[in-house]
Amino acid sequence: MTGIFYGSTTGCTENVANAIAQQLGVEAKDIYNVGTIDANKALDYDTLLLGSSTWGCGDLQDDWYDFLDTLSSLDLTGKRVGIFGCGDSDSYSDTFCGAIAQIYDGLQNTGCTFIGAFEPTDYNVTDSDVCRDGKFVGLAIDEGDDEGKNQARIEAWCSLVK
Numbered sequence: 712m713t714g715i716f717y718g719s720t721t722g723c724t725e726n727v728a729n730a731i732a733q734q735l736g737v738e739a740k741d742i743y744n745v746g747t748i749d750a751n752k753a754l755d756y757d758t759l760l761l762g763s764s765t766w767g768c769g770d771l772q773d774d775w776y777d778f779l780d781t782l783s784s785l786d787l788t789g790k791r792v793g794i795f796g797c798g799d800s801d802s803y804s805d806t807f808c809g810a811i812a813q814i815y816d817g818l819q820n821t822g823c824t825f826i827g828a829f830e831p832t833d834y835n836v837t838d839s840d841v842c843r844d845g846k847f848v849g850l851a852i853d854e855g856d857d858e859g860k861n862q863a864r865i866e867a868w869c870s871l872v873k
Contacts, residue, residue: 713737713760714741714760715732715742715762716762717761719772724763724796727795728742730865745778748778750778753790763813764797764798769813775813787821791825792818796808798841800856802855804836807839807853808849811841811849812841815849
């Protein structure tokens with residue numbers, strides 16, 4: 712059972728969460744805004760797909776701070792975790808999708824298994840914190856790219872996290 716948890720200020724990450732849900736067949740009742748749900752809800756799911764936009768110089772979306780504090784204190788052993796987010800490589804190349812990296816780092820000691828790392832092909836930026844050992848740790852949506860690339864990225868990432 713898959714739960715999608717996202718934080719979105721302008722609607723971009725919410726739109727990506729909904730596109731992922733459609734691609735994977737996740738019902739609307741299993742999609743949550745982290746600003747309005749307790750992080751303990753994540754314990755109801757086997758697979759967690761976590762999304763945040765990146766603000767400023769690699770910061771999480773505001774609603775994520777409390778949610779991540781609670782989520783990182785939970786025992787997520789046996790849970791599969793995939794991370795996605797939005798960023799702008801043109802304006803913030805060195806911190807592109809840094810929020811994804813913050814969630815990834817924050818959940819390191821929870822016992823979860825990370826899924827959805829992929830080769831960062833066809834991106835302008837590959838040297839931000841989202842890139843570890845030559846792979847992105849999650850789905851990075853570049854707001855500066857055309858819609859066609861991002862849709863193809865969503866589809867490719869969904870095939871990795873199924």
